[in-house]
Amino acid sequence: MKRFDGFMHGVNLGGWYSQCDHSEKRYDTFITEKDFATIKSWGLDHIRLPIDYDLLETEDGKAKESGIARIQTAINWCKNNNLNMILDLHKTAGFSFDLGENEVGFFDNEQYQERFYLLWERLASNFAAAFKGTDGEICFELLNEVTDQAYSKTWNKIARTCIERIRKIAPTTKILVGSYWNNSLASVKDLDPPYDENIVYNFHCYDPLVFTHQGAPWVGPKMNVDFRFPLKSTFADYIKMTAEKVGQIGTAFNAFDKNATVDKKYFETIFAEAVRIAEERNVLLYCGEYGVIDQTNPADILEWYRLICSVFNDNGIGRAAWSFKQMNFGLSDPWADSIREELVKLL
Numbered sequence: 001m002k003r004f005d006g007f008m009h010g011v012n013l014g015g016w017y018s019q020c021d022h023s024e025k026r027y028d029t030f031i032t033e034k035d036f037a038t039i040k041s042w043g044l045d046h047i048r049l050p051i052d053y054d055l056l057e058t059e060d061g062k063a064k065e066s067g068i069a070r071i072q073t074a075i076n077w078c079k080n081n082n083l084n085m086i087l088d089l090h091k092t093a094g095f096s097f098d099l100g101e102n103e104v105g106f107f108d109n110e111q112y113q114e115r116f117y118l119l120w121e122r123l124a125s126n127f128a129a130a131f132k133g134t135d136g137e138i139c140f141e142l143l144n145e146v147t148d149q150a151y152s153k154t155w156n157k158i159a160r161t162c163i164e165r166i167r168k169i170a171p172t173t174k175i176l177v178g179s180y181w182n183n184s185l186a187s188v189k190d191l192d193p194p195y196d197e198n199i200v201y202n203f204h205c206y207d208p209l210v211f212t213h214q215g216a217p218w219v220g221p222k223m224n225v226d227f228r229f230p231l232k233s234t235f236a237d238y239i240k241m242t243a244e245k246v247g248q249i250g251t252a253f254n255a256f257d258k259n260a261t262v263d264k265k266y267f268e269t270i271f272a273e274a275v276r277i278a279e280e281r282n283v284l285l286y287c288g289e290y291g292v293i294d295q296t297n298p299a300d301i302l303e304w305y306r307l308i309c310s311v312f313n314d315n316g317i318g319r320a321a322w323s324f325k326q327m328n329f330g331l332s333d334p335w336a337d338s339i340r341e342e343l344v345k346l347l
Helices: 024-029 035-040 067-078 108-128 149-167 185-190 235-248 251-255 264-281 298-315
Strands: 010-012 046-052 084-092 139-140 177-178 199-203 285-290 318-322
Touching: 035 067, 035 264, 046 067, 046 318, 067 084, 067 108, 084 108, 084 285, 108 139, 108 149, 149 177, 149 185, 185 199, 185 264, 199 264, 235 251, 251 264, 264 285, 285 298, 298 318
Parallel strands: 010 046, 010 318, 046 084, 084 139, 139 177, 177 199, 199 285, 285 318
Antiparallel strands: none
């Protein structure tokens, strides 16, 4: 399978221009150029920059030039540190993966869709040539984590129209497209065939969820904050605790002996279909988010990264870990001090 060169080893800057209070103080202080230097010192080649439409538009759709300037500053910091960028629209008017943000109607409302297209035309006009004259590169990620499977056909149509409009401005910029169930591996097969040779299929991977999100109160019907679950639990325990804490059972668990534990074969198994689809369609494959919540045993976190990253490497899959700072997963936070030196070599 093709390698996503220049975007093989990255990290998300979550919480800076997305999933935040959108205050000037947040924008000015949460991430600084020193953080870009740290990311480069880790040996990474790119950042994924999540942005909400709030950065660029008022609620009624009027443009904010200050948002364009802030993205340009991030691009300049990338250039100064020899990092590439994926510009990820994390929230658009009418849709967010986070139901708590009360963004609804996007998939049924042509006005919201037109606003989405216009926003991307604006981003493409401003940033498609942002790295011209350098060895750097920018990619565009249309929308973060479409949720409901029922949106699949509509989303494919919207993505196609958006790509067509971007292509009139940016004919060769790589464009990332993810599918439903929050960019799940299982939904990659239902993406439309790639529009051209510069389309990238995007997925996220936090499997097994009952491990990577142990104690996360936003997950599942009975996920209590003090719940802890070792990585090397048996698959029988994974089945039991996933059903209890998350409310569903991962289908891959049944492919293994119930007394076995998570190993490299587990990740090879859950990646297999997406890898096959990408090979058949000759399209690049990218994992825009993966990681483990910060209250997990650090040794288990390190082992999880070792396993999943070995499968990324075997298949030429680029990726960006979630996330650089805070956001319950921050790799630069104190919890990671004991494993960071080894961890960043895996990313």
